[in-house]
Amino acid sequence: MTFPATHWLQRAIAGLLGQLAPETDQMILRARVSGERWVAGVRLFLVAGLGALVISLAPPPGWTALTALLAAGLAYSVLLAWLAFRVTDGWVQWLSCAADVTLTTAAMLFVLLVGGADVAAHTRTFYELYFLVIMSAGLRYDWRLCAWTAALCILEYAVLNAFATGPLGIDGEEHEDFAWTSLAVHFFLLGLAGIIMAAVAERAKRLRLMVGVDHLTGLSQRAPFEERVDEELSRARRRGAPLSVAMLDLDGFKAFNDAFGHPAGDRALQVVASRLRASVRKSDLVARYGGEEFVVAFPETAVEQARLRVEHIRAELARVAIQVGREERQVTVSAGLGSWPADGETLDAVLSRADARLYEAKRRGKNQVVAPEPPFPPPSPDPPRGISPEPTT
Numbered sequence: 001m002t003f004p005a006t007h008w009l010q011r012a013i014a015g016l017l018g019q020l021a022p023e024t025d026q027m028i029l030r031a032r033v034s035g036e037r038w039v040a041g042v043r044l045f046l047v048a049g050l051g052a053l054v055i056s057l058a059p060p061p062g063w064t065a066l067t068a069l070l071a072a073g074l075a076y077s078v079l080l081a082w083l084a085f086r087v088t089d090g091w092v093q094w095l096s097c098a099a100d101v102t103l104t105t106a107a108m109l110f111v112l113l114v115g116g117a118d119v120a121a122h123t124r125t126f127y128e129l130y131f132l133v134i135m136s137a138g139l140r141y142d143w144r145l146c147a148w149t150a151a152l153c154i155l156e157y158a159v160l161n162a163f164a165t166g167p168l169g170i171d172g173e174e175h176e177d178f179a180w181t182s183l184a185v186h187f188f189l190l191g192l193a194g195i196i197m198a199a200v201a202e203r204a205k206r207l208r209l210m211v212g213v214d215h216l217t218g219l220s221q222r223a224p225f226e227e228r229v230d231e232e233l234s235r236a237r238r239r240g241a242p243l244s245v246a247m248l249d250l251d252g253f254k255a256f257n258d259a260f261g262h263p264a265g266d267r268a269l270q271v272v273a274s275r276l277r278a279s280v281r282k283s284d285l286v287a288r289y290g291g292e293e294f295v296v297a298f299p300e301t302a303v304e305q306a307r308l309r310v311e312h313i314r315a316e317l318a319r320v321a322i323q324v325g326r327e328e329r330q331v332t333v334s335a336g337l338g339s340w341p342a343d344g345e346t347l348d349a350v351l352s353r354a355d356a357r358l359y360e361a362k363r364r365g366k367n368q369v370v371a372p373e374p375p376f377p378p379p380s381p382d383p384p385r386g387i388s389p390e391p392t393t
Contacts (some may be wrong), residue, residue, distance in 0.1 A: 028141055028205055033088050035139035037094060040084035042136075043100070044077040067088060068111050073103055079389050093140050097149040097153045100133040104157040112164055127186065130157065141205040143198035150194020214288040217273035224349075225287035225295065229347050232285070236340060243340040244298040244306035246277075247354045248313075251332045251366040253292040260324045267323045270330050275320060279313045294333075295351075299368045305340035307371040310335050314369055332367035334358060337374060 010224060051070040077097060083092045130153040137149040144329070161183055212224035220228070229245070236243045250256075250272065257265040269292065276286050285297040298306045314333055321328035336357030338344075343353035358368040364370070 027287045029088075030253070031205075032090070032093060032140045032142060033084075034143065036093050039096065039136050039139055041080040044081050047073045050358075052273040060331055065290070069106065071166060072106075076103065079277045093142070094148065097137050097145055100136065101130070101149060101152040101156055102155075104129045104133060105160055108160055109163070112160075123216075127157065130190060131193050134190070134197050137203040138197040141201055143202045146194050146198040146201050150197075152188055153194075155188045157186065158183070178268070193320070193325070210317040213278050214362045217269055219273050219277065219289050220285070220287040222287060222289055225285060225289070225297075226347060228285050229297045232297060233347060236299065236337075239300075241300040242302045243350075244301050245305045245338045245340075245350050246306060246310045246369075247274075247289065247331045247337050247338075247351070247358045248294045248310070249297070249358055249362070251334055251362075253331075255274050256329070258333065260329070264322065264324045264329075271320055271322060272317060272331065272333065275317055276313065279309075279316065293321055295354075303337055303342070303372055306339070307337055307369060309339060310371075311369050314367070318367060334361035335369045336361055337369065337371040342372060 044320065047070075051074055080092075080096050081097060093106075107129070134146060134149050134153065137145045212220050212221050213219070232243055235241075250268065253268070256268065269288075272294065273286075273288065276296065280286055280296060280298075283299055285299075287295050288358070289295040296310070298309070301309075314335060318330060318332050320330065322331055336354045337351075338350040338354030338357070338358070340350050343350045353372075357372075361368050361370040
């Protein structure tokens with residue numbers, strides 16, 4: 001017997017583990033890479049601009065140390081920009097957030113070391129930079145990065161405060177920013193900022209996913225699908241692997257809609273989309289291409305293998321019943337297949353050949369799959385002049 005509280009706890013743990021699992025959606029992964037590049041560009045601009053501003057001013061006390069700090073900041077900004085534009089692995093984003101927190105802490109430490117208690121009040125400005133770092137973490141569409149960044153801000157700020165009131169001897173009662181009551185408020189605000197940005201990042205992730213999804217069928221829309229297939233084509237070129245694309249269209253869908261109404265037509269589209277999603281591998285790409293037309297890309301799959309799989313899908317769909325009032329109706333699909341590189345070097349060329357074969361399937365009577373014909377053997381060489389070929393028996 002399972003108690004309700006135990007069942008709720010199991011679901012909560014499963015949900016948490018699901019949130020902590022690595023992201024697999026390619027659209028979100030690309031968005032994170034894009035966000036990291038945007039942050040890298042802004043960081044480089046700000047650090048370089050700050051360096052130019054400081055150099056243009058009269059050298060202040062501690063000029064050598066400040067120059068070294070700015071040079072280190074510029075070097076780290078260039079390095080992170082290079083990583084952002086050259087490496088798409090997820091660890092870059094975690095390193096980038098940690099580096100931003102550490103640079104802010106280093107700037108605060110520099111102020112304390114150079115100015116001591118006389119400029120301790122100016123650390124409030126650098127403390128507020130922590131909030132900018134937490135906000136920039138939200139641009140990666142990952143709530144975990146926001147939590148990670150906020151936690152690092154609290155930890156490093158606590159260490160900095162302990163160093164200031166310890167070895168540096170700054171009196172917390174004299175300088176309000178270093179009093180433990182103020183420190184507790186700062187910790188709370190940093191944690192609250194992390195929670196808010198984590199919620200914002202998760203919401204932005206969901207909105208990002210909704211943009212590329214067809215709301216009726218739950219499948220990918222045309223533009224994200226073509227973007228993904230272009231990536232698969234690039235991978236196929238590097239590996240020399242084949243790629244097949246199938247275009248499927250519901251037979252007589254307009255007549256079905258006219259006879260039974262649009263709600264029945266929507267149900268038919270949803271059933272077909274559900275069966276398509278269940279019939280392909282995780283590595284395959286499925287989209288609603290427009291109206292009653294669907295498209296499936298099969299990475300690293302030869303056209304003959306793809307034909308067998310699409311034929312299986314066609315036969316399965318022909319047996320599916322669509323509830324129309326008190327009756328059940330069947331829908332069928334016709335399909336055309338294209339393959340790379342046999343049908344062209346670009347996605348448009350492959351899709352064009354698949355679309356032509358789809359219409360050929362319609363012309364032949366519908367409810368069938370038309371694939372490229374197998375290659376014919378080369379013709380036999382003509383016999384030399386004056387020599388007749390041997391008669392066949």
